[in-house]
Amino acid sequence: MKPVAIIGAGITGLTAAFYLKRKGIPVTVYEASGRVGGVIQSLRQDGWLAEFGPNTLLETSPKIGQLVRDAGLQARRLDPDPKAETRYVVRYQRPIAMPGSPLGFLTTKLFTAGAKLAVLREPFRPRRRDGVEESIAQFVVRRLNQEFLDHAIDALVAGIYAGDPHRLSLTHAFPKLKALEDNYGSLIKGQIFGAGARKRSGEVAKDRAPKFSFDEGLQVLPDTLATRLGDAVKLNTTVTKLTQTADGWRVATSNGESEHSAVIYCGTAFKLAELKMMCGRAALPRSLEIGAAQQHRPTEDKELEPLDLSPFSEIRYPPVASVVLGFRREDVAHPCEGFGMLIPKIEGFKILGTIFSSSLFPNRAPTGHLTLTSYIGGERYPELALLPAEKLVALTCEDLRVLLGVTGKPAFQHCVLYPKAIPQYNVGYGRYRELMNKIENKAAGLFFAGHYRDGVSLGDTIVSGVNIVERVEKHLKITNGRE
Ligand SMILES: Cc1cc2nc3c(=O)[nH]c(=O)nc-3n(C[C@H](O)[C@H](O)[C@H](O)COP(=O)(O)OP(=O)(O)OC[C@H]3O[C@@H](n4cnc5c(N)ncnc54)[C@H](O)[C@@H]3O)c2cc1C
Numbered sequence: 001m002k003p004v005a006i007i008g009a010g011i012t013g014l015t016a017a018f019y020l021k022r023k024g025i026p027v028t029v030y031e032a033s034g035r036v037g038g039v040i041q042s043l044r045q046d047g048w049l050a051e052f053g054p055n056t057l058l059e060t061s062p063k064i065g066q067l068v069r070d071a072g073l074q075a076r077r078l079d080p081d082p083k084a085e086t087r088y089v090v091r092y093q094r095p096i097a098m099p100g101s102p103l104g105f106l107t108t109k110l111f112t113a114g115a116k117l118a119v120l121r122e123p124f125r126p127r128r129r130d131g132v133e134e135s136i137a138q139f140v141v142r143r144l145n146q147e148f149l150d151h152a153i154d155a156l157v158a159g160i161y162a163g164d165p166h167r168l169s170l171t172h173a174f175p176k177l178k179a180l181e182d183n184y185g186s187l188i189k190g191q192i193f194g195a196g197a198r199k200r201s202g203e204v205a206k207d208r209a210p211k212f213s214f215d216e217g218l219q220v221l222p223d224t225l226a227t228r229l230g231d232a233v234k235l236n237t238t239v240t241k242l243t244q245t246a247d248g249w250r251v252a253t254s255n256g257e258s259e260h261s262a263v264i265y266c267g268t269a270f271k272l273a274e275l276k277m278m279c280g281r282a283a284l285p286r287s288l289e290i291g292a293a294q295q296h297r298p299t300e301d302k303e304l305e306p307l308d309l310s311p312f313s314e315i316r317y318p319p320v321a322s323v324v325l326g327f328r329r330e331d332v333a334h335p336c337e338g339f340g341m342l343i344p345k346i347e348g349f350k351i352l353g354t355i356f357s358s359s360l361f362p363n364r365a366p367t368g369h370l371t372l373t374s375y376i377g378g379e380r381y382p383e384l385a386l387l388p389a390e391k392l393v394a395l396t397c398e399d400l401r402v403l404l405g406v407t408g409k410p411a412f413q414h415c416v417l418y419p420k421a422i423p424q425y426n427v428g429y430g431r432y433r434e435l436m437n438k439i440e441n442k443a444a445g446l447f448f449a450g451h452y453r454d455g456v457s458l459g460d461t462i463v464s465g466v467n468i469v470e471r472v473e474k475h476l477k478i479t480n481g482r483e
Contacts, residue, residue: 001480003028003232004472005251005260007239010038011458012450013266014225014233015067015465016472021229022070023473028260029229030253032238032271036226039418040458042217047366049217050324052416055355055373056080056211057218060459062202063466071224076214080360086338089155090349095334095341095403111147118145123186133427136174137165143187155342158352161456162320162378163424172433173425176205206457213361218458239267241276244298244443247479261479262445262472266465269423269432269452273313278304279443307439315432315452317420319385320377323396324357326412329368333405336370341403349399350384351376369411372400379424389415423452445479447472 004020006013009031017027039053059065068077088095091110099105106116125143128134134142136157140149149165157165161173170178180190198205214220226233234255241252248261265272280298298304340355355373358365365371374396377385384395392415400406436448447468454464 001026001476002248002259002261004476005030005239005249005258005263006266007251007263008032008038008266008268008450009036009222009226009233009235010266010450010461011040011222012038012461012465013264014222014229015462016264016266016449016468017229017232018067018071018225019466019469020472021232023469025473025476027229027232028258029233030237030239030251031233031235032254032267034236036233036235037219037222039421040218040222041416042219043414044216045414046412048324048326048369048371048412049357049361049364050371050412050414051213051217051357051373052322052324052414053418054218054458055357056213056360057221057462058206058209058211058457058459060204060206060209060457061463064459064462067462067466068221071221071228073214073220073224076216076220078213078215078361080211080213080339081362083337084339084356084360088338088341089152090341090343090347090403091151093347093402097338111151115145115147115151118148119188123188125186127181127185133430134170135166135427136168136170136177139170139174139177139181140165143181150346151344154346155344155353158345158378158380159342161422161424162318162352162375162380163422163426164379167379167424167426169425169427169429172429209459215363239275242278242446243304244279244445246298248445262447262475264447264449264468264472266450268317268420268450269312269315270317270420272448272452273310275309277307277309277443279307279446280304307443309439311435312432312452315429316379316424316426317422318377318379318382318424319417319419320352320375320421321385321387321392321415321417323351323374323376323392324371324412324414325374325393325396325400325410326365326369326371327406327410328408329370331406331408332370332372333407334403336372336404340373343399343403345380349403350381350395351399352378352380354400354404365412371412372404372406374400378421385417386419389413422456425456445475447475 003026006017006029009029017029020027041052043050087098096110099108137149140153157163180187184190238254243250249263336356336359342353343349351374357373358371393413449464449468451461
């Protein structure tokens with residue numbers, strides 16, 4: 001059997017390749033850069049461990065823990081210090097712990113009495129029934145109030161998407177919140193009455209999901225999967241063109257051409273827009289379920305037509321700079337015990353938030369020191385992410401001075417710029433998802449998976465990589481049956 005081509009050795013592509021290989025299906029993974037892991041990047045240096053991309057993996061689905069076990073990484077898994085559960089949100093220019101219980105909510109200084117009343121009133125607000133796609137900002141103001149948007153959701157959205165709540169789509173970026181209103185008429189009622197359904201599905205809400213990493217950081221996971229895949233992973237190999245053939249796909253790369261039984265695109269949306277694609281002219285619109293027997297495949301090049309992938313370049317990926325700083329313990333007044341702090345725009349700081357990295361996991365800083373990982377840029381201040389490293393460090397130190405009482409100079413500093421970091425599932429994102437569905441239906445044997453389709457969190461991308469394997473396997477069974 002010809003191998004399945006997997007484009008991109010980020011966590012989505014590696015997960016898909018790993019499980020296909022375990023099923024005895026040959027694979028080739030093409031990666032444009034010289035390393036595996038995509039945006040995952042851990043650096044061990046002089047007793048510090050810095051994470052520039054994701055810091056933690058949330059176990060929102062049983063498939064995530066299963067991958068860790070299947071990859072033989074259970075012994076290297078690190079669960080966070082239980083004391084590091086507390087999350088802070090900045091208000092009145094200082095970090096305030098987020099309440100962890102209903103009583104805590106009633107007594108917290110994070111929200112005024114007006115916001116607390118808005119929560120009590122939420123179950124009685126009517127649900128929206130006109131089918132208009134809302135931004136998360138519109139939804140929060142409608143169901144709760146402006147204060148919740150400005151002082152909580154704005155910060156949360158910066159923490160997940162580095163995004164703008166006025167643009168992010170409720171339907172596409174926060175589908176679970178939308179489902180709570182659709183199914184239960186209210187967020188509060190949904191939290192209470194939906195617990196049973198969530199338990200049965202095995203899914204865990206993001207705010208309650210266990211989080212973890214590995215002894216040497218998250219990079220351990222892609223590195224291990226790549227080792228299991230051996231020379232099936234081709235680094236420094238950019239895929240430039242896909243051509244449908246009578247029995248699969250021809251993949252052209254910077255290093256030559258190869259024939260494949262199927263292709264899974266696990267790259268980024270902006271790189272997808274640059275790909276040239278030729279597929280069968282007479283290909284009927286169809287779903288995979290119709291079966292390969294009815295699918296027309298081109299037998300000659302003249303039967304091919306180009307497919308326009310340029311609309312995917314419209315998907316916004318704002319830049320984000322990760323600023324990892326290490327300090328002597330005595331130079332930081334705040335205990336920094338907790339997960340980290342989120343900062344709403346209204347508070348006027350430059351950084352989007354900070355993770356208390358060395359409080360979360362052991363061995364991330366030398367004895368007597370701590371590591372703070374801050375993010376700058378996103379949709380809030382895209383231009384700031386592009387500043388030179390010394391300016392990024394200076395801006396971050398100034399914010400940390402006010403918020404955490406950081407006084408000394410950093411003992412460790414390292415900045416990484418992600419020029420195109422996280423796709424924004426803004427209002428109207430359904431257009432791109434529909435386009436992917438249409439292309440998959442037209443071009444049999446081509447599949448899309450990853451952060452630009454199935455959710456941006458690391459957990460979402462792992463689940464996307466696991467799920468695509470089932471669809472590819474089904475396709476291969478149908479086509480092999482035909483042969
Ligand atoms: C700064 C930052 C912080 C984050 N923090 C968290 C966090 O704390 N928790 C969390 O859950 N998630 C976090 N995320 C999100 C999460 O890390 C990503 O969504 C996920 O890792 C994306 O994986 P992926 O494999 O889909 O894509 P990517 O990691 O983007 O990998 C895609 C790969 O495809 C390759 N490629 C693209 N086009 C081609 C081509 N034509 N030919 C060959 N190769 C190609 C690219 O070089 C790249 O290596 C963060 C993301 C960023 C940027």
